[in-house]
Amino acid sequence: MAQAEIPYQEAIPLHDPHSWITKYWFSQDHKVIAVQYGITAVAVGLVALVLSWIMRTQIGFPGAVEWITPDIYYQSVTMHGMIMVIYLLTAFLLGSFGNYLVPLMLGARDMVFPFVNMISYHVYLASVLILMAGYLFPGTLGGPTGAGWTLYPPQAILSGTPGADWGILTMLASLAVFIVAFTMGGLNYITTILQARTRGMTMMRMPLSIWGIGMATVLGLLAFPALFVSAIMMTLDNLIGTSFFMPAINSAFDAGEDYQGGSPLLFQHLFWFFGHPEVYIVALPAFGVVSDLISVHARKNIFGYRLMVWAIVAIGGLSFIVWAHHMYVAGMHPYFGFFFATTTLIIAVPTAIKVYNWTLTLWRANIRFTVPMLFAIAFVLTFVVGGLTGLFLGNVIVDVPLSDTYFVVAHFHMVMGVAPILVIFGGIYHWYPKITGRMLNDTIGRIHFWITFIGTYAIYFPMHFLAIPRRYYEYNVGESAILTQSMDILNQSITITAYIVGIAQFLFIYNLIVSYRRGREAGDNPWEANSLEWRTPQTPPVHGNWGESLPTVHRWAYDYSVPGEEKDFIPQDVPRKAQA
Amino acid sequence: MSSDVGQQHPLALYFWIWGLLFVISAGSYLIDFFQVGYDVGTMELRWALILVFMFLKAGYIVAVFMHLKWERLALIYALLLPPGVLLVLVGLMAWESDYTWLTRVVYFGAEVAPVALSPADTLGHH
Amino acid sequence: MAEATAESTGLKSIAEDWSSDITTFKGVPWGKAMMWIFLLSDTFIFSIFLTSYMTVRATTAEAWPNPSEVFSLTLFGTTVPLLLIAIMTFDLITSSGTMALAVNYGYRRDKKKAVIFMLATAFFGAVFVGMQAFEWTKLIQEGVRPWGNDWGAAQFGSCFFMITGFHGLHVSAGVVYLIIISYRVWRGYYDNTNFEIVEITGLYWHFVDLVWVFIFAFFYLW
Amino acid sequence: MAVAIFLLIIVIVSVLLSFFSPWQFTEIASNWGYIDFTVILTFWICGIVFVVIGLFMVYTTWKFRYRADARADYEPENPKLEWWLTIVTTIGVVAMLAPGLIVWNDFVNPPDDVQEVEVLSKQWGWAFRFPGEDGKFGTVHVDNIDADNSFGMNMADPNGDDDVLVQGNTLHLPVDQAYKVLLRSNDVLHDFWVPEFRAKMDAVPGMITYFWFTPTRIQDQPYEVVCAELCGRGHYTMRGWVKVDTQEDFRSWLGTQPTWADVQAATALDAMSPEAKRGREIWAAEGCNACHSLDGSAVVGPSWLNLWNTTRQLADGTTATVDEAYFVESIREPALKIVEGFSPAMIAYDEETVTEDEIQALVALLKESVDAPADAPVGP
């Protein structure tokens, strides 16, 4: 069929925008949609950041702020976790980076179905608004849910948990809507990657960013169904009294429903059948993007490209059979521990390979310590720390004393709360010149980097030593002795560092706004990079990306410092010399 | 086949498969009509038959009606491999739910009929 | 033609297709690729519905009502097990057959027949939804509720309404989709294509039938 | 330059903190030294990997920083090196995993001489139950819970009578005795964790979970129990205490705690005739209860609730009335008349197993097993 071929793609009529509304609000241009996703995600991300301040204030200085009640605390924890994971990281890495990079890096005009893509953003926006609507319900049971981002029933729908009234429903509804949005976007990314590459762009020539984003999208399309279905079942349990997850219980907080025979473990299995792939959904795009950042700024080809690709594929596949490592102490069948510990540690091998290859790319490179490169290096270090502490947790028996303590909190903040965030920053510094045509201010960038990197490390590394339960509003209750005095000091210093790091983010946002008008002109290819997005005829690229015809790809994206060449980079669309 | 005009196959084939699907469905239905399994009290045969007819029917629909049989292997495998992880999920959940059920029986003194309860059994008495 | 470049078969063809440029699925239009991937995702949705059903059924210590009797119909004085469900099953197969014909005629560029068979498919789909509504009404009258019933485990009703409901929504959406597409085909929106849109619609429709095969086996027969 | 220096500082500080931090595991007080061993083993392997990778990055970022006249190597891959790294990593993984799984095997398989104790968790406190003299727990169900029966004991189950019920948040355990902790929850997920014992497990409503350990250290201050699974707004207040005693101290403490029979004696619960009560004991003792409930729920066999004097639809199409003759026949030769919808799963009981006299008691039970007000004795 001729449709799949490039000449056809070149002939597709683009729906050029005719008004401000269609250009900036209901735009079908993937680049505009990417920016819309990005701005929205950062906006909710800032909400989540403020929520983390609320939590930290309570932990560091218990009782210092009166209005931080247990309810407010648990609601903040829940919303903080959920927003960060889903509405910031997933939305940013796939919705924003995915949308921006997929067509540009592949040499396509746009996503294959721009209209669906446009709807996707607006549905995402709706999901964010529904989520925030949780704050609108007053009363003792009002406000958003405080069930923890894992939303475990029965607790999540009983009134012993804050927000059991409307909060949990808005949360579930918002998640369902988010999944619809993601599916619309995700189908687009996958179809574009598989069916709409430009001439010469074979899969094995795709930049690793695309591999990461593509694999993460596949994971999303296959993992979100589990969350979607559990959200439906929990809503039914809550609203009309079905007993999917609800066994017979005897609780003063039971709303009088006659629950019988359901299985709370079923929810946990489904949640993590989604949840574990989800953590790789946020990790894989970061893996991909950071590979490109390192290669470009180290002026060296990525080491072991093929193995990197296979590692991404292997991690993606394996991530579906490790889910219950979050449930070692959940009371599941005891023998599951053997299976899941083994699969979990197996997945560490391909991940380790990626780490090695990043560091080996630096070997004998010619490293330019640009701001994106700084973030990339910081990513590798924080990811190694977080990954290694993951190995503690993955080894079932080692997890027994550590589970549900701050060791886990430290693990996932290292590996997810900061590593991919660092990549997002690095990516923004890297592609901002392409998006706006101007460079971000370098000095502010460096200040922002050092505060964020050193600060977050200082926040999360010592957390590993806190052998105290997580999700505790207060430790000193009654004659309790689990919190020692030195831990108090640690908690206070963490809190103060968190304020500082948080404030530093406003520096970054200031930089984003100011540089948009005043930044240095970037030119088409300021970093001297190879991949196709730097080869557009205009910067910023116009609707349709390429001129009359699409570029033709002749090589992989990593021809840096090729011996015998004059320049230290050869873009992908430069033809090979006729071989003698 | 010449695929430049898409999936084109003789009409007779469709009628054949259509008929076959009727026959298979009838087979499934007859399992219940003759109460296979309930009559002898062991369900293995019933379950086996259900699965055989189910996979036959699903297979024909996917292979012929959805034309998967004529697609290139690249697509076929891309579609058939990922659901493999679901088998892991199903298998482990079957194991898990048996375990939960067992603790209910042992500690809560509950036990359940291996054979489904017939509504007629309780309808008359309530 | 894209596929002219890749004529090999077997495992080699997989490697070649995946390592070729432009398209991975040779000869598969965008819309069709997207529909297939969507259906893969939807497969996960329904599989997880069914897995959850399996889990709660095996976990609950209450007895499970016998679907064979719950869904029996009394005709002329004799009780026939699962009668309505059987009729619904045959109705859906019939619709699948008409859909397959519509696709075939589409590719033969026989617009009129394609549209007629698509509308026939939509008709059978609507009949299915009608019968389902009847079945729901009957059960509700007999006292089955999502939160309980007189005969055993409450999850019987929960799973029944949830799974058939979700499937019924898919069928209803399919009916609407079919009507829209047949209208557009009729009005000539696709005249300069190969009418693969009919096949794409067909994929969705057959998938809905496919899901029913599994629901029938696991929920009604098991 | 700055990058390399900062990376170096970070590596050094991380290592120093790991060794000299004031925050270490609490001193162990159970047999799970093996768990500590696996933690330490993992710590060393991962720590070495961390230092090696960290220092490698320090070196590369210092050595290969940008110089205008320099040029990077071009080295797409190095299969040999990559193979080596994969193999070494795999070895590292196996070195951690293998001991881990061995200890896990211990963890999930309690030793033969283990004793049992039940931990009952509820929002937001703890209660405990010992099986009493007979070493057997009576069955329980949350539906049985009421003002007089906070543990949800199953009245019909004689195994429960000598169960020792411990209210309040303090549990006593004898030193050096292995205990299998059965975890139960009335409402939501909780998690029973004593940091000094290392082990922990969630309590899941609707099922029983377990872990086992042997307390090994007596100390004056009881060990603190913290709930380690989010269970609502009071989660952080859900503390308790475990006091490890000598055998003697433990015995005398246990003696002060009431049994279920004691609790029951305080409240007259049962309106049944003595004969029917005897029938219920037989029902439980002979194992009829495994298949027949008294509360209307169909188990393997039909429930006995409201069974007396009803007309039964039999599988062969005939009917029968449940009277004494039918009852006796059903017990002596159950295969003769199979109730519609059931499998012939019941075995025949002869006069020696179930005597005529016992049948009389069972009949009395059957006669009195009719739908009654809500507070009637509830079956399993």
Ligand code: HEA
């Ligand atoms: C981006 C997100 C992300 C990533 C990538 C990971 C990666 C890993 N995670 Fe993590 N994890 C989370 C996010 C993430 N995790 C979150 C959010 C939670 C908590 C959720 C909650 O409860 O709220 C969690 C919780 C969590 C648990 C549950 C703990 C508990 O609740 O008790 C476990 C247990 O197995 C685990 C393990 C792992 C492992 C083994 C990896 C591995 O993939 C790591 C692999 C990487 C490396 C190993 C480092 C690189 C390798 C080398 C440098 C060389 C290798 C050396 C040797 C093998 C010796 N994680």
Ligand code: HEA
């Ligand atoms: C991406 C994920 C992510 C991120 C970035 C963070 C960031 C932070 N987190 Fe959080 N956290 C979670 C995910 C994340 N967290 C999750 C999943 C939980 C579990 C919830 C639960 O138990 O249910 C949790 C729980 C959690 C707890 C445990 C609460 C408890 O158990 O009682 C604590 C306590 O200190 C904490 C602290 C912090 C702090 C101080 C920050 C930060 O303030 C650190 C410093 C700031 C940054 C690193 C900058 C990030 C920048 C932005 C977010 C701005 C927008 C982005 C752009 C401009 C691009 N978090």
Ligand code: CUA
């Ligand atoms: Cu109980 Cu937390």
Ligand SMILES: [Cu+2]
């Ligand atoms: Cu995980």
